[in-house]
Amino acid sequence: MSKHIVSPLVYIVIFVSLMLGTAITIWAAFQNFGKFNIVIALAIATIKATLVVLYFMHARYSPKRTQLVIVCSVFWLAIMLALTLADYDTRPREGRLASANTCYHV
């Protein structure tokens, strides 16, 4: 897959970063950032995941095709989440289902 042999030093550095990220996530969870708590948690998780993919999984040193595969998987997951949430988030406010006056008269 990759001719480039990643040195153990890189792995250690990434490992320490991941530990740091975990610590920050826990600390942030106990602070009150309001609706940004979830944003911070997901952002840190995504940074950690990216480090694992790039270095532990050698994506940084892999052919472009592999990188395209990785991007596509994230993109497709994003499609599923985004378009479904687009339905839920544009519903009338008072409930999860359509409001009473949005019924279809045939």
Place this chain on the structure above:
Amino acid sequence: MNNTPPAPDNELPDTHYLNATYGSGIRSWLLTTDHKRIALLYLASVTVFFFIGGVLATMIRIHLLTPTGALVTPETYNKLFTMHGVAMIFFFLIPSIPAVLGNFLIPLMIGAKDLAFPKVNLLSWYIYILGGSFVLYSFGTGGLDTGWTFYTPLSSVYSNSAVTPAVIGIFINGFSSILTGLNFIVTIHTMRAPGMTWFRLPLFAWAHYATSLVMILGTPVIAITLLLVGLERIFHLGFFNPALGGDPILFQHLFWFYSHPAVYIMILPAMGVVSEIIPTFARKPIFGYAFIAGSSIAIAVIGFLVWAHHMFVTGESTYAALTFSFLSYLVAIPSAIKVFNWTSTLYKGSISWDPPMIYALGFIGLFVIGGLTGLFLACLGLDIHIHDTYFVVAHFHYIMVGGAVMGYVGGLHFWWPKITGRLYPESLSRAAAVVLFIGFNLTFFPQFILGYLGMPRRYHTYPPEFQVLNVLSTAGASILALGYLLPMAYLTWSMRYGKVAGQNPWPATGLEWKTDSPPPTENFHVTPEVTWEPYDFENRPDLGLAAGARPLAPAHGDD
């Protein structure tokens, strides 16, 4: 390398994959890793499910001969259409072309000895059989009455039918699809022979690449969804049960995220078959090769953005409905490009009416009707009236049966000589193709009319004024059945008694036609090196198209 010369055209080769030296007993078939044998294992299995689905369809149509329906009880009727859908979609249509023709042909078409992962290929078939067994168990122990769409909370809470084994079976079967798709993608990337560049690939390969993308990205979602339905049923969880705070619409989003792209899994391979047949029997390069290849990918991608057009009237927000309606119109464009290109290929071609060509031409016409009626359904205002009516039933049968199944049967006819080394009776097969076409239209065209007149789908009765159209439809179904039984009979007959086909009977330009019929186990005696463009009839003296025979038409505007 084995330098066996090709067999003479009037004799079968001495050894080929069917009688190969590693054995022809049942063990050598059930433990084979040869993609060609696995394709035949699938051929037998999908035919069984086609038969089961067909019997169920027959019962439905007989029941609907009269407005009050005398054949079965209402509860049983629900089971009939459900099991018909499940058997046909998951166990026939989705595997059919990829697992039978794709498995057999892709390595041959790209000049490889086998797929990338031969053992995984066999595993795919084992998984298919296991999943199918669970579903057959479900059919045999009370059946299934939820509709193939498994809408909740009927399927997850209230239905008294054998839902759990069925969802387990379909869940398991999903992995068969996933592994096949994975195998195809990797194979096409890494196993091409020297000189077989991406733009020399036959369009059948492009079609299967696009199909495999859909299999990989969509199937896992239905797997997890049906797993949740099963868990909900067994442990009384509440994801999709409103009484426990759950959300049936969430189920529909998850379900259709796969099941809409699934229809592209069913049609893209058939389009690939048509793209092979049309140039062969027009004796011309295909018009717009790159556009057809690109359209296959476009259909696969855009097909993932339209799923909620199945939910226009079930409770999604208006803005979502508008978005999905617009995207649904968009997805028709690449399909239209393909139809245009196939038709342009015919222009000034040297047309011959061999049986595969009849199926391919029938495909084009019926797919156009099916596709255009899809646009009617994508229109929000119109969908309010025709959703859940026979209009929808007619629409998808035009695509699935008039499109996908005709593509499958046509493909079987086109490659039968390669697979078995034998030809089948020409006049009978032409007649059978016409019988199928007539029977199909008589069955399903009246259903468009029934739909816009208001006859609901999945109902066991109907108002008496709809009876004439229903009787016409059932009459058509009996002719359609004949159209399927005839090929089953003569193709089977031909395996023993058919005329020997030789390497390239049509002749066609693909790499698969440059090896013996049937091919040796290792596909090619010498690894081929590709130096020609696809469908290039002019520059292929090896095809034996003698001067004075049907003249070659000049190439038209391809890439």
Place this chain on the structure above:
Amino acid sequence: MHRTGDLYGHFQTLEQQKETAALGMWIFLVTEVLFFGGLFLTYTINRHTFSTAFGIGSNTLDIKLGAGNTVVLIMSSLTMAMAVWSAQVGKKKLVSIFLIATLALGTVFLGVKAIEYKQKFDHHLVPGLSFDMKYHPTHPMPGDDLTELALEKEEVDKAFAQDPDINAHGQLYFSLYFGMTGLHALHMIIGAGLLIWLIRGSFRGRFTPQYNTPVEIVGLYWHFVDIVWIYLFPLLYLIDRHR
């Protein structure tokens, strides 16, 4: 297909075989992303609707065990990466050592998970098995922090007052908890099986700088399972912890 040395018969070169195996595993991981993705979507929709119940449910999870498990799993990813490196530089003994370390850490993870599951069972927080969020706060168990428990009781009572169906909604949280961590644990068990297979191969000296593809692709799988947990931990354990 028969094999000569490390090369399977249907491949032309070892390089082609390696490329194929790696691409195959990456594409398999794509399917896993979408597989877990369906659960993440379900989680997203349900958390949005039942944020209170999800918060209470999350607070019943032991953050020390969850954080500990996160550390353990990330460490196992490190040892897995080191196993691949060892094979690439030809240190065959180290390959075995790092693979065994990875397996050991993975087993620790599963052990802690088992403890957590038992805890949930004792607290009547398993969906479908006399599920009752009120049970634990009113039935203290040995080893419980009583002040924490009192806070929990207060929260649960308040939530009940606002939402009489809180038990059903909380059950949705725990269904997702068990579903997602259970599916994750199943993947870890499969990973453990793959590691055992690799360890046996490493004892026979199978993995060299020329041929270490199995280690690499099992590594890819293992790292993916780690990534799933990297998301599961904050999403399940860290909801509304600041209350």
